[in-house]
Amino acid sequence: MIRDLVRYADPRLFAPNAAADPAAPDFPGLLADMIETCRAAPGIGLAAPQIGINLRVAIVDLTVGAEPDALVVLVNPEILEATGEQKEDEGCLSIPDVTERVIRAARVRVRAADETGKVRELEGTGLLARAFAHEVDHLNGTLFVDRLRGLKRELTWKKIDRRKAKGLW
Template sequence: MAGNLVRKYGDPVLREPCEPVVVFDEELKRFAEKIFSIMKSANGIGLAAPQVGDTRRMFVIDLSSQTFDAEPMAFVNPEIESTDGTETAEEGCLSFPGLFLQVVRAEKITVKFQDLEGKTHRIEATGLAARAIQHENDHLNGVLFIDHIPSVDREILAGKLKKIKVG
């Protein structure tokens, strides 16, 4: 069910840059609850607004299934301010069911964002949290995780991508 609500590779909305959120109201909170629900139903750890067809600069992350001290978080109008180091690790994406790729990302990041009330926060993240934030933030800029792999590898994956692609 939830998998049907997540936009798949090939859907044009996944390539659209998102617009900043300017209204922080009850509708935004309901939208965040909807995204969290879809993400959890699909067994994901992160989901961005464009993945459900919305072009607001917002994503949610819940790493509690991966680490005991993680809290579910909504990131509104996020900006990655700094990065440090690099690491390669496997990533998946709910918009690419069944596809897992080795992706190089920053090992440590500082991200500024607003919460659902509009309050600004700044956090440092490492490991899986840093990776998830970068992955979801990319969605807000129309960037997909396949864009981070060499074109020769994308050619090798062409058959798998064709099976996933909508349209």
């Protein structure tokens, strides 16, 4: 089922997210809905709070459903290591039509369980590293705009608040 996307400034984006249990009866349904909602958006990643569920679950799929094997399920993810630097445009399904250049690590190593509860370590570079960092940020109540600095950060937040006030979402 495609769920409604939670948009800024909904408090659920900033609420604490509890550890998720892949063995919980409602977990498979939640995950299926997240995958469907992310593909429909379309987006390359989605965190549970973005559909109003404050659990530490996120998905990343750089192919947006084109290659089923590309789907990465991140249950209770933790960033183990973040090295190097990349600066690329970034956006978020919870802040429609706003993209800004964000500095992120070029390589990110993350530890997370998969949908069966098996814990493994994953490594991403480039866009995959960016997506891992963006989704783990969501689970900590951080939006990509929080990563901007100085005047750019101020101007971007003003732009977002203006769009929000106009009722664009």
